[in-house]
Amino acid sequence: MIDLKDYVPEELKFKLPTTVKFPEVIFSDCVCMDDVKKKLSEHFVTIQEKDVIANRVMDDYEISTIRANYGEIAEEQIPELEAQFEALKAKFNAEKKDFEAKISALHTQFKDLVNLAKKGIKDYPLKMIDTFRIPVMGHYLYYSWVNDAFRLALVQEIPKHEYNDLFNSGEMNQEAFKTLGYELPDIDVKDTRKNLRKFGKDENIVEVWEEDGQDVWLEHWTEDFLDEDNGEVVPIQRHEWHRVAIEESPWRKEDEQTESQEGATDEVSAEPEE
Secondary structure: OOOOOOOOOOOOOEOOOOOOOOOOEEOOOOOOHHHHHHHHHHHOOOEEOOOOEEEEEOOHHHHHHHHHHHHHHHHHHHHHHHHHHHHHOOOOHHHHHHHHHHHHHHHHHHHHHHHHHHHOEEEEEOOHHHEEEEEEOOEEEEEEEEOOEEEEEEEEEOOHHHHHHHHHHHHHHHHHHHHOOOOOOOOOOOOOOEEEEEEOOHHHOEEEEEEOOEEEEEEEEEEEEEOOOOOOEEEEEEEEEEEEEHHHOOOOHHHHHHHHHHHHHHHHHOOOOO
C-alpha cells in the first residue's frame, strides 16, 4: 500500500461550515506572518493556539490512493490471512487469538479507509506559530498562515461554559471585523451572564457577573510592544480574567460596608435609653 502519512497537497483547502460564512482570508495585503501579527495586535484580541487540528479537503490523488489501498486490503490481504487462519487454526490453537486480532484490525482499517474516502476530509495540524483563535459571535475562529494568506481554517461553536468568559472580547472582535470591512453572518448572540453589573464610565467600564459562586470580570489594558527588528513601539491590547469568590470580591466590599453600617445603626437604635 502507498503511505500517505506525510503527503500534503501543494494547495490546501479546508472544510468549513456551510451554514455560517466567516471571512476565509483576512489581511490579504500581508506577505508574511510578521505583518499579520502586527495587524492582529492592532485590531483583535487573540490567543495564539497550539495543537489545533483543522479539517482539510483531500485531493483526487489522495482519495484514489486510499481506494487503491483498501482495494488491496479487501482483495489480497484479508483473503490471504483468512486462508492461513483456516489452515492453521486446528494445529495452532495457541495462535488463534493473534490471527483473529489481525483480521479484525484489517477489517477495521478497511472500513476506516472506505469511510475516509467517502468523507473526503482529513486532519491537518496547524502550526502554533502561525495560528490564532479569534472569539466572535459565539464561535471560535481559527486563522492560520496557509497558502501565503492568513486563512480561516477552523470554526467551532464556543462551549456554553466558556461563552460568558469570552463575551466581551467577542464583542470587541465583532466590531473589529466590521471596522476592517469584513462581512459577518447574521447570528443572534444572547448574553446569558447572571447578575451582570457595570462599573465605571465610557471606555473604562468594567462588567462584573456571577458564575459558580464567583464574581467574574475581564481587565483590559494597553501595553507598548517594542519591535526589535525595526525599533518601533506598537501598542498591544492585553487582557486578564479575574475570578474571585463572591464573599472576597472587591466589587462587593462597598455593599458589605453599607450593610455593616446599617447593622450598626440598627444595633444602636435597639439599645434602651437611660
